[in-house]
Amino acid sequence: MIKKIAIALLLVSGGAVVAETAQAPTLQMNGYAAMVGAGAFQSNNSNGQGGAQHIGISASNIYFTAKGVSTSGFQYKWRVAMESYPGGKSTLGSAIYFTQNYIEFGLVDLGIFQIGNLTGVEDTMTESGFNLMGGAASIDGTFTNITNTAEGVIGGAQMANQTSKSTKIVYYTPSVGGLTFGVAYTPNTTRMGTGGRDNAGGPGDNTHGNEGGIYPSKSGSAYGMHNVAAGVKYVSDFKSWNMALAAIVIAENSKRGRKGYFEDDSLALDFYKYKSANNSRSAHFTAAVGIDQWRFATGLILNGKSRLPKADGYSTGDAGRAWNFGAQYTVGAYQFALGYFKTMRELPRIPAGQGTNGVRYASVGGKAESDIVSATIDFNALQGLKFFGEVDFFNSRTNKEYAKFIGQTRKYTDKGGKTAITDNAGTAVIVGTKLSF
Numbered sequence: 001m002i003k004k005i006a007i008a009l010l011l012v013s014g015g016a017v018v019a020e021t022a023q024a025p026t027l028q029m030n031g032y033a034a035m036v037g038a039g040a041f042q043s044n045n046s047n048g049q050g051g052a053q054h055i056g057i058s059a060s061n062i063y064f065t066a067k068g069v070s071t072s073g074f075q076y077k078w079r080v081a082m083e084s085y086p087g088g089k090s091t092l093g094s095a096i097y098f099t100q101n102y103i104e105f106g107l108v109d110l111g112i113f114q115i116g117n118l119t120g121v122e123d124t125m126t127e128s129g130f131n132l133m134g135g136a137a138s139i140d141g142t143f144t145n146i147t148n149t150a151e152g153v154i155g156g157a158q159m160a161n162q163t164s165k166s167t168k169i170v171y172y173t174p175s176v177g178g179l180t181f182g183v184a185y186t187p188n189t190t191r192m193g194t195g196g197r198d199n200a201g202g203p204g205d206n207t208h209g210n211e212g213g214i215y216p217s218k219s220g221s222a223y224g225m226h227n228v229a230a231g232v233k234y235v236s237d238f239k240s241w242n243m244a245l246a247a248i249v250i251a252e253n254s255k256r257g258r259k260g261y262f263e264d265d266s267l268a269l270d271f272y273k274y275k276s277a278n279n280s281r282s283a284h285f286t287a288a289v290g291i292d293q294w295r296f297a298t299g300l301i302l303n304g305k306s307r308l309p310k311a312d313g314y315s316t317g318d319a320g321r322a323w324n325f326g327a328q329y330t331v332g333a334y335q336f337a338l339g340y341f342k343t344m345r346e347l348p349r350i351p352a353g354q355g356t357n358g359v360r361y362a363s364v365g366g367k368a369e370s371d372i373v374s375a376t377i378d379f380n381a382l383q384g385l386k387f388f389g390e391v392d393f394f395n396s397r398t399n400k401e402y403a404k405f406i407g408q409t410r411k412y413t414d415k416g417g418k419t420a421i422t423d424n425a426g427t428a429v430i431v432g433t434k435l436s437f
Contacts, residue, residue: 022071025078031062032436036136040146042394042426046419047148054146058136058432060084063100075106079118099165101193114170117193120184121170121231122162122248128286128299129326129339130157135376135390136430139341143374143392148424150396151406152368153213156322156343160211160303161250161280163227167193178235186227189252199225200259213345213368214307214319215272216409220262222277222307224252241291248284254307269408271350274309282306282319295328311348320345320368333380341372347402355408362401370396384437390430397423 039053060083067077081100102116136142140157154160168186188199189209215221231248254277262272281304288297303319310316326339350364373393380386400422406412407420 023069025066025068025076028065028067029062030065030437031060032434033060034058034136034432034434036142036430036432038136038142038146038428038430040426040428042147042424042428044148044421044424046421049146049148054142056142056145058142073108075104077104077106078102079104109174111174112170112172115168117165117167118170119165120163120168120186120229121172121182122159122184122229122250122284125180125182125231125233125246126248126284126286126299127244127246127288127297128284129297129324130299130341131288132295132297132326132328133337133339133374133376134328134335134378135337135374135388136432138339138374138376138390138392139372142430142432143390143394143428146430147392147394147426147428148421149213149370150368150398150421150423151213151216151403152345152347152398153370153396154211154303154320154322154343154345154368155213156301156324156341156370156372158211159248159250159282159284159301160214160306160319161189161209161224161227161252161254161282162211163189163209163224163229165192166209166227167191168227175235180233180235182229182231182233184227184229186224186229186252189224189227210307211303211319215257216406216411220257220272222254222257222309224254224280224307227252227280241289243290244286244288246284246286250280250282252280254278254280256309269353269355269405271311271314271348271405272309272409274311276310278305278308278310278316280304280306293330295330296326297328298325299323315349317346317348335378335380337374337376339374341370341374343370345369347399350402350405355405357408357413359404359408361404361408364399364402364405366399366402368396368398368402370394384435386434386436388432388434390428392428392430393426394428395423395425396421 036056036058062082064080069075079102080098083097083099100118102114102118104114106112163186166186166189168184170184173181210218210221229250233246235244256274256277283302286299301322306319308316308319322343324341328337345368347366347368352363354360376390378386378388403420403422412418412420
């Protein structure tokens with residue numbers, strides 16, 4: 001009798017183990033919404049950046065994830081991310097986008113394989129000073145929507161040839177001794193998966209994976225074919241401290257932007273009537289160290305001549321470099337962070353001339369630079385409820401003749417166009433709340 005009972009208990013326990021290990025796909029939902037109030041005190045209030053302070057509804061994300069696992073430990077997952085932008089470009093004054101849509105397969109001994117619309121290794125494997133910032137995402141968040149940046153200045157958060165959420169294939173190896181490798185292949189950085197094959201030129205809204213500052217309009221900016229991003233990351237956790245090192249390189253066959261955009265524009269300058277673009281070769285190096293409640297990180301981006309136009313008779317400068325350093329301190333429900341961000345770019349060398357609107361400019365050259373110091377504080381008041389604050393001190397400047405030159409392109413001369421910015425400095429203050437579930 002005792003033997004029968006033991007066998008029965010063994011069978012029941014074995015069934016329980018199988019039930020816990022094998023699981024058919026189940027749907028989960030999570031997300032967040034953030035609201036901000038912001039104001040900027042800056043030396044240049046052009047382009048509608050002066051006057052009343054700003055109340056904004058940041059991107060509200062909802063994630064739908066269906067995932068399952070087999071008895072052998074094979075994991076499979078489908079994920080969709082929906083983002084809502086009140087006041088976006090649509091007839092109703094708002095927009096809803098499914099910005100991520102991908103399938104993932106994984107096995108402990110074989111790594112993770114992903115395919116679809118999602119970010120690649122250049123986004124997931126790095127940890128620089130930028131990643132330590134809280135608040136409203138510092139240089140890649142609300143700050144950029146309420147301040148003016150000098151012409152030709154790059155953003156500093158991403159590589160010039162990053163792929164954003166373009167359709168791609170991604171693979172990560174298992175971690176061996178703290179070492180992980182990742183590689184992503186993006187056939188065409190302008191494609192989001194829903195359209196057919198079109199490799200003749202970038203679309204009208206060529207916004208997927210372009211660093212701002214290089215071209216006056218993203219609609220005519222270069223894009224990438226056969227984009228390959230490869231990364232390596234080393235993570236080690238010691239008793240009293242931990243560290244993370246990463247290196248990412250991206251190479252692609254870069255192509256000119258949408259054909260006809262500059263050629264059909266009577267206001268465009270010869271420099272932007274380019275026939276081809278420099279192939280992209282860029283790198284990103286990051287390092288992070290954690291000690292008790294402190295964490296420090298730094299990052300360096302080298303863009304080379306990635307996606308710059310090949311324009312006859314002109315030296316096109318470079319696509320810029322960016323460096324950052326950040327520190328983060330966590331105590332109880334509070335998290336404090338301080339970061340410094342520096343960007344530098346050699347401007348194209350263009351001889352003196354006159355635009356079609358009659359504005360003359362002297363020879364163009366020199367640099368476009370920016371310095372930003374960000375301080376953030378986050379307070380986790382309740383589970384899923386956060387209040388935050390951010391202060392940004394900024395200074396960006398460029399060659400004044402380059403600003404005149406850029407000011408004659410269609411982005412600035414069309415009705416309702418903007419004013420080209422030579423320099424701007426000031427302070428931005430942002431407060432807000434974020435609800436996550």
